[in-house]
Amino acid sequence: xxxxANIARRVDSHNALQDISLExxxxxxxILLGPTLSGKTSLMRVMAGLDRPDSGELTFxxxxxxxxxxxxxxxxxxxxxxxxxxxxxxxxxxASPLRVAGLDxxxxxxRVAQAAQLLKLEPYLNRKPANLSGGQQQRVALARALVxxxxxxxxxxxxxxxDYKLREELRAELxxxxxxxxxxxxxxxxxxxxxxxLGGKTACLNRGRVEQFGPTLDLYRDPxxxxxxxxxxxxxxxxLALSRGNGGLRFAGAEQALPAAVTAELVNALPADEVESxxxxxxxxxxxxxxxxxxxxxEPSARESLIEIRGTVDVTEITGSExxxxxxxxxxxxxxxxxxxxAFPGGAxxxxxxxxxxxxxxxxxxxxRVRKLSGGE
Amino acid sequence: xxxxxxxxxxxxxxxxxAGSDNPYALNPLDQVWEDGGAYALLGPSGCGKTTLLNxxxxxxxxxxxxxxxxxxxxxxxxxxRRNIAQVFQFPVVYDTLTVAENLAFPLRNxGMExxxxxxRVAETLTMLxxxxxxxxRARSLNADDKQKISLGRGLVRTDVRAILxxxxxxxxxxxxxxxxRTELKKIxxxxxxxxxxxxxxxxxxLTFADKVVVMNAGSIxxxxxxxxxxxRPRHTFVGTFIGSPGMNVLRCTFDGEAAxxxxxxxxxxxxxxxxxxxxxxxxxxxxxxxxxxPESLLVVGAGVxxxxxxxCVRVDVLGVEDLGRHSLVRLRLGNQLLCALHPEGAAxxxxxxxxxxxxxxxxxxxxxxxEANG
Numbered sequence: 001x002x003x004x005a006n007i008a009r010r011v012d013s014h015n016a017l018q019d020i021s022l023e024x025x026x027x028x029x030x031i032l033l034g035p036t037l038s039g040k041t042s043l044m045r046v047m048a049g050l051d052r053p054d055s056g057e058l059t060f061x062x063x064x065x066x067x068x069x070x071x072x073x074x075x076x077x078x079x080x081x082x083x084x085x086x087x088x089x090x091x092x093x094x095a096s097p098l099r100v101a102g103l104d105x106x107x108x109x110x111r112v113a114q115a116a117q118l119l120k121l122e123p124y125l126n127r128k129p130a131n132l133s134g135g136q137q138q139r140v141a142l143a144r145a146l147v148x149x150x151x152x153x154x155x156x157x158x159x160x161x162x163d164y165k166l167r168e169e170l171r172a173e174l175x176x177x178x179x180x181x182x183x184x185x186x187x188x189x190x191x192x193x194x195x196x197x198l199g200g201k202t203a204c205l206n207r208g209r210v211e212q213f214g215p216t217l218d219l220y221r222d223p224x225x226x227x228x229x230x231x232x233x234x235x236x237x238x239x240l241a242l243s244r245g246n247g248g249l250r251f252a253g254a255e256q257a258l259p260a261a262v263t264a265e266l267v268n269a270l271p272a273d274e275v276e277s278x279x280x281x282x283x284x285x286x287x288x289x290x291x292x293x294x295x296x297x298x299e300p301s302a303r304e305s306l307i308e309i310r311g312t313v314d315v316t317e318i319t320g321s322e323x324x325x326x327x328x329x330x331x332x333x334x335x336x337x338x339x340x341x342x343a344f345p346g347g348a349x350x351x352x353x354x355x356x357x358x359x360x361x362x363x364x365x366x367x368x369r370v371r372k373l374s375g376g377e
Numbered sequence: 378x379x380x381x382x383x384x385x386x387x388x389x390x391x392x393x394x395a396g397s398d399n400p401y402a403l404n405p406l407d408q409v410w411e412d413g414g415a416y417a418l419l420g421p422s423g424c425g426k427t428t429l430l431n432x433x434x435x436x437x438x439x440x441x442x443x444x445x446x447x448x449x450x451x452x453x454x455x456x457x458r459r460n461i462a463q464v465f466q467f468p469v470v471y472d473t474l475t476v477a478e479n480l481a482f483p484l485r486n487x488g489m490e491x492x493x494x495x496x497r498v499a500e501t502l503t504m505l506x507x508x509x510x511x512x513x514r515a516r517s518l519n520a521d522d523k524q525k526i527s528l529g530r531g532l533v534r535t536d537v538r539a540i541l542x543x544x545x546x547x548x549x550x551x552x553x554x555x556x557x558r559t560e561l562k563k564i565x566x567x568x569x570x571x572x573x574x575x576x577x578x579x580x581x582x583l584t585f586a587d588k589v590v591v592m593n594a595g596s597i598x599x600x601x602x603x604x605x606x607x608x609r610p611r612h613t614f615v616g617t618f619i620g621s622p623g624m625n626v627l628r629c630t631f632d633g634e635a636a637x638x639x640x641x642x643x644x645x646x647x648x649x650x651x652x653x654x655x656x657x658x659x660x661x662x663x664x665x666x667x668x669x670x671p672e673s674l675l676v677v678g679a680g681v682x683x684x685x686x687x688x689c690v691r692v693d694v695l696g697v698e699d700l701g702r703h704s705l706v707r708l709r710l711g712n713q714l715l716c717a718l719h720p721e722g723a724a725x726x727x728x729x730x731x732x733x734x735x736x737x738x739x740x741x742x743x744x745x746x747x748e749a750n751g
Contacts, residue, residue, distance in 0.1 A: 035550050035551070035552060036520075036521070036550045037519075133422065133423065134422055163421045163422055163577045164577055164578055164579055164621075165421060165617075165618055165623070166421070168621065168622065190550060190551050191551055192551075192701075193700075196699075196700045196701045197698070197700060199698075217699055217701070220701050221701075234551060234552075235555055236552055236555055286702050286721075314559065314563070315559050315562050315563050315566065317558070317559065317562060317583075317584035317585075318583070318584065318603050318604070319579075319580060319583040319584055319603055319607075320583050320602075320603035320604050320605075320606055320607030320608070320619065320620075321607045321620070321670075321672055324584065326559050335555075341604055346563070346566060
């Protein structure tokens with residue numbers, strides 16, 4: 001197990017990493033999810049021992065590894081920019097760490113053959129990397145990481161430079177490949193969809209801090225903070241402050257209060273100490289639906305249990321099977337992800353519905369999620 | 378703005394490709410890009426999309442054929458003389474100039490009046506959300522903002538004949554990508570520039586373009602609206618490349634009324650059956666495949682009597698992956714693998730049948746869609 005306790009590191013007088021505590025187990029896939037400059041690479045460099053933290057503890061299987069040189073760690077790293085030895089054949093590229101480690105010829109052959117088979121590189125073993133496609137070159141870099149049988153494997157956006165379809169294929173294979181190693185596996189990505197496909201556990205990073213760490217699907221479905229929910233939303237999360245008055249909740253600035261049943265459902269979900277808090281409501285784009293897609297939405301009684309969102313369309317993007325409708329709601333940019341083709345023109349009025357239990361409530365001041373802990377989602 | 382006609386165009390690189398089977402980097406084609414259209418060129422790396430873009434921009438002279446802008450032959454004109462704007466994957470900005478000066482640069486070059494320049498620069502700054510930063514030096518900006526300036530420099534002139542984008546958002550952060558993509562879309566709706574946008578990212582291509590040009594191995598396989606590419610891909614490559622996951626493609630035979638996959642009959646619609654008969658596919662021995670999108674398949678409980686419902690067939694459920702918005706259900710039909718998308722929260726039966734929609738079950742002969750006018 002790789003254990004980080006209160007790791008902090010300053011770079012050029014700003015906090016690259018702050019108070020990071022994580023326990024990463026062997027045989028598990030751990031994802032670092034966050035935007036560019038959120039600290040993913042800085043954190044990996046500390047894990048690898050390439051950079052020394054200013055404070056905090058870093059232990060592997062119980063022993064401190066701070067100050068242990070990279071060469072003495074059982075470590076493999078793969079970067080976004082695939083790095084291979086251009087003058088060596090694919091075979092020699094994969095074999096190189098084993099030769100350095102002084103393994104015998106038979107063992108090297110066996111391990112290279114196994115990695116080449118797993119990564120479908122068998123036909124190319126005698127070629128030079130320059131004669132391979134980008135995807136194949138990255139497979140070579142991955143194979144080299146694989147044969148080392150390192151106890152810590154760090155993959156820093158390893159698929160970011162690859163074609164979309166190749167990425168789809170490789171990321172389906174990667175967790176399987178590395179799960180069998182029994183190593184601590186860390187995978188950095190900027191894309192929520194990639195984290196969801198990979199599964200495992202995710203740490204959401206923002207400005208050098210871990211917002212939340214846990215099983216990937218739990219983070220997605222049950223974020224603890226508004227920031228974690230934002231980091232884990234693609235298209236971007238929709239949110240708006242709520243205000244109270246006359247016994248009801250309403251969107252800040254709205255004339256009309258939310259229906260009584262909706263207010264009751266939202267308020268019932270609040271823990272006692274948050275009943276008076278200022279709240280922000282957030283909802284993902286695919287949880288917004290057109291009236292025609294909500295069962296019985298045309299009936300007044302059904303509509304009483306839904307949150308109505310009336311906005312003005314900004315622009316619609318159509319992917320062929322889905323539509324991203326960007327619209328303005330109470331002065332905020334919102335986006336709905338609808339199944340099917342819906343070509344709303346710019347400037348059109350649009351009415352969408354959200355079910356209260358698909359929405360998240362956050363304390364506006366602290367950014368923390370407000371919910372009763374029992375009963376779940 | 379201009380229409381662009383690629384007339385009997387093809388390209389082979391001189392000596393370097395001499396050893397390969399196909400000497401063409403770009404196979405001969407004849408293609409018209411309409412005035413004011415937003416086109417995306419989509420395909421895997423090495424498919425020829427950048428070669429094609431470089432021929433349109435004049436960075437590359439085609440080894441055969443002509444390039445016409447509004448009927449005028451520009452094949453021998455340099456990039457500068459074609460009057461186009463270009464945006465590349467990596468930022469092209471002058472570090473020592475301010476943000477506003479960077480945007481003004483292409484306008485000054487054309488000798489425009491300073492009041493017009495100021496107005497256009499102000500408008501472009503607003504468009505990109507950089508209003509407050511006009512007087513900052515470009516060198517102080519981060520990579521994302523620099524790429525915004527590059528986009529701005531491509532968009533600042535209104536008198537260009539076309540704007541060409543080469544992977545402009547590839548190195549941009551996902552959240553900013555959304556913002557810039559929708560800005561581009563709005564700019565196109567407003568000014569109707571002829572835009573050509575090269576990308577390997579299908580979401581970018583499909584959301585940006587009125588028409589997407591799908592390329593593979595040096596050839597254009599289909600030009601269509603996102604909906605056409607999704608609903609009726611004309612080549613199995615288009616079906617699998619577009620969509621995430623892509624279309625299921627299963628080897629089959631045609632028995633005169635249905636596609637048969639490992640002994641299991643899958644229903645086809647009347648138009649497909651008629652077209653298949655017209656081409657004698659029941660007896661021709663041509664390689665046949667059936668294509669069906671994961672979104673078009675409905676996983677139902679095994680309780681359905683498949684004898685009563687000819688659109689339902691039994692399948693084995695191999696696994697379920699929860700992807701948040703959907704579950705991906707991995708299935709086996711006969712000896713072949715396929716997948717279906719299942720909505721969030723819906724239970725997936727352990728023993729299952731799969732309901733096919735004949736209108737969305739497509740037949741392919743030698744990888745090409747079997748259709749009435751095919």
